[in-house]
Each structure stands twice: as structure tokens, then as C-alpha cells.
Amino acid sequence: DIVLTQSPATLSVTPGESVSLSCRASQGISTSIHWYQQKSNESPRLLIKFASQSISGIPSRFSGSGSGTDFTLSINRVESEDFSVYYCQQSYSLPLTFGSGTKLEIK
Amino acid sequence: QVQLKESGPGLVQPSETLSLTCTVSGFSLTSYSVSWVRQPSGKGPEWMGRMWYDGDTAYNSALKSRLSISRDTSKNQVFLKMNSLQTDDTGTYYCTRDRYGYNFDYWGQGVMVTVSS
Numbered sequence: 001d002i003v004l005t006q007s008p009a010t011l012s013v014t015p016g017e018s019v020s021l022s023c024r025a026s027q028g029i030s031t032s033i034h035w036y037q038q039k040s041n042e043s044p045r046l047l048i049k050f051a052s053q054s055i056s057g058i059p060s061r062f063s064g065s066g067s068g069t070d071f072t073l074s075i076n077r078v079e080s081e082d083f084s085v086y087y088c089q090q091s092y093s094l095p096l097t098f099g100s101g102t103k104l105e106i107k
Numbered sequence: 108q109v110q111l112k113e114s115g116p117g118l119v120q121p122s123e124t125l126s127l128t129c130t131v132s133g134f135s136l137t138s139y140s141v142s143w144v145r146q147p148s149g150k151g152p153e154w155m156g157r158m159w160y161d162g163d164t165a166y167n168s169a170l171k172s173r174l175s176i177s178r179d180t181s182k183n184q185v186f187l188k189m190n191s192l193q194t195d196d197t198g199t200y201y202c203t204r205d206r207y208g209y210n211f212d213y214w215g216q217g218v219m220v221t222v223s224s
Contacts, residue, residue: 098154
């Protein structure tokens with residue numbers, strides 16, 4: 001199974017700062033990575049598909065990059081509604097797997 | 108609009124079978140696939156398995172011996188059955204619309220399942 005390692009586990013930031021969240025795959029997966037946001041007591045929401053492709057309805061401050069084994073989700077100027085947990089997920093091979101998440105919290 | 112809703116028991120006895128139903132609206136089960144994803148409290152999600160739009164299935168190898176996914180297209184429903192439940196099967200179970208086997212663009216609200224005597 002492909003293991004996805006997300007770092008850091010927790011990121012404390014002030015609203016208005018820009019941040020980068022990391023997801024590293026245990027083997028090369030091309031651009032087969034997708035990012036989700038999960039707010040407390042809610043279902044996950046798809047933010048970015050295939051490493052860098054935008055999703056309709058998602059604010060433009062969210063962007064993704066990377067290929068191979070290293071991927072980044074960037075949030076330009078974090079807003080209060082962005083404080084939640086972020087997960088990456090790979091679709092390169094079965095079983096589909098998720099990372100353990102990065103919690104973005106208010107400093 | 109696209110909606111998915113899970114239903115089923117919130118409490119299951121150890122060693123017994125979990126049966127969940129996902130009722131969908133706003134899309135056809137013969138055009139889109141549906142996956143089941145579960146999430147223990149405070150942990151990352153785990154993909155369990157998929158009902159493809161053509162009726163085929165795919166399972167997480169870690170669960171394959173215990174898991175069965177089926178559907179009734181006339182009722183717009185997808186079913187999950189998993190046997191021999193243990194306490195580490197406790198968590199929230201989601202059904203999701205599965206985009207061509209790649210990612211999950213719509214999620215149900217989830218159903219919390221507790222395995223306990």
C-alpha cells in the first residue's frame with residue numbers, strides 16, 4: 001500500500017498568513033494526489049484534484065503543486081474559515097489511501 | 108442537487124455484522140460510482156471499497172474478506188455489509204460519489220458506528 005505522510009501534524013498560524021502543507025508519498029505517484037478539507041464535525045470536502053487542478057466553488061487562495069513523491073497544498077492569506085484539518089489522498093494504486101492529516105489552527 | 112445519505116444502526120455488538128445503506132439523489136448509479144470511506148475518531152479516512160457504475164466492485168484488501176458492497180439501482184441505493192466487527196471498526200462511515208475511481212467529490216453526512224457490547 002502507498003503510505004502518505006503529512007507534515008506538520010499541526011500548524012499554528014495567524015489569519016492573513018500564507019501557509020504550505022506537505023504530503024509525501026512512499027513511492028512515486030505522478031500527480032495522482034487529491035486534497036480535502038474537513039471542518040470539525042463535518043464531512044471532508046474536495047479542494048484540489050490531481051495535485052494542482054482546481055475544483056469549482058473552491059476559493060482561489062487554495063492551490064496545489066508537486067509530482068512524484070512530494071506535494072504541497074498552499075493557502076494564500078489564511079482566513080478564519082480555513083482553520084480545519086487537511087488530508088491528502090492518492091489514486092495511483094489500490095487501495096486508495098489517505099494521509100493522517102494536518103490540523104491548521106489559530107495561533 | 109447531488110446528495111448521499113447513510114443509514115444504519117449506531118451500535119453493533121462485537122463479532123456481529125454491520126449493514127449500512129447509502130441512498131443517493133441527483134445522479135444515477137449507472138453513471139457514477141460510489142465508494143464507502145470510514146474514519147476513526149481523530150484519524151485519517153480509510154477507503155473501504157467501491158461499487159462501480161457498471162456494477163463491478165473493488166475492495167480494500169485489508170477488509171476484503173469481511174466486506175461486501177451491493178446496490179439496487181431502482182431504489183438509488185448502495186449497501187455495505189461487513190462481518191466479524193471488532194472495537195477498532197468503530198468510527199464514522201461515509202458514502203461518497205467516486206469520480207472514475209480517482210477522488211470523492213460528494214460525501215454523505217456520515218453515520219457514527221460504535222462496536223461495543
